[in-house]
Amino acid sequence: MIEIDGVSYGYGTTPVLRDVSLSLPKGGVTALIGPNGAGKSTLLSLMGRLLPLQSGRVRFDGLDVARTPSETLALKLAVLRQETVLGTRLTVEDLVAFGRYPHCRGRPGEADRQAVAAAIEQFELGSLAGRFLDELSGGQRQRAFVAMTFAQATDYLLLDEPLNNLDITFARSLMRRLRSLADEHGRTIVVVLHDINYAAAWADRIVALKDGALVVEGEPEAVFRPDVLAAIYGVPIEVTRHQGRLAALYHWE
Incomplete structure (x- = not known):
């Protein structure tokens, strides 16, 4: 509640x-x-x-x-801001993996990799997983950020x-x-x-x-x-x- x-x-x-x-x-x-x-x-x-x-x-x-x-x-809880700006060049998969940080503290295991893969599949990002965020449309980036919050598993x-x-x-x-x-x-x-x-x-x-x-x-x-x-x-x-x-x-x- x-x-x-x-x-x-x-x-x-x-x-x-x-x-x-x-x-x-x-x-x-x-x-x-x-x-x-x-x-x-x-x-x-x-x-x-x-x-x-x-x-x-x-x-x-x-x-x-x-x-x-x-x-x-x-x-x-996981939070998606209205304005999502990153200063580094990341792939979609890298971004989604950030959602696992509260669980693995930067040392991902098999469960974390599976969670990232599930989030990418859930939001139909498989074909974009290796693409850099600055190569995507605004809508594609938005889906990637939502997938990151999903991967956080809160x-x-x-x-x-x-x-x-x-x-x-x-x-x-x-x-x-x-x-x-x-x-x-x-x-x-x-x-x-x-x-x-x-x-x-x-x-x-x-x-x-x-x-x-x-x-x-x-x-x-x-x-x-x-x-x-x-x-x-x-x-x-x-x-x-x-x-x-x-x-x-x-x-x-």
Whole structure:
């Protein structure tokens, strides 16, 4: 279980998050949605200890993020930043292997090599395994970074806008894989998404933020209502169903 209790954060006198509290059960996919500047990425960064907590507490299965040793926390959760920049020339296989560092401390064994191979296969990167990252498209690099977090083999995956740079085909494929990781591998996935239709189609729970505050959380049916979405995004949004799945239709004028 993820417990977020009274978390606030700001830069100087500018608040980014305001007293956010929620509990997320273990298992499944949770999508964080909201307009630009809502605080989604900041909340995820605080959950993953990429930013220091200023107030409040975050716990994963009882482990306090602010107090748990990094070596222990790295075996509990994996984090994919929104901006993934590496200064060295690495192959895809090298990058994915970084996900095993919390387990092997730089001395990989057979189990680590098998985990890397499984991650490469899971994300269809076999033909790219020996390629350097700077030779890949943005979407291919993004898949490689997600594969790295998968190889870390943690109970929790925190992904900040993993659909960036992905076309429709690979975005849908990635969401299917995240769904599979939750259903078949028992992972708990928290993902920041800009496209709310992906959230409705693949997430078990949706957490909506606006202006740094929690607006609503719950199953997609509870969030995907015209009045709720209009309050979050400030524009009229029609809710319908397509092939049995909830979908939002935007009014362009």
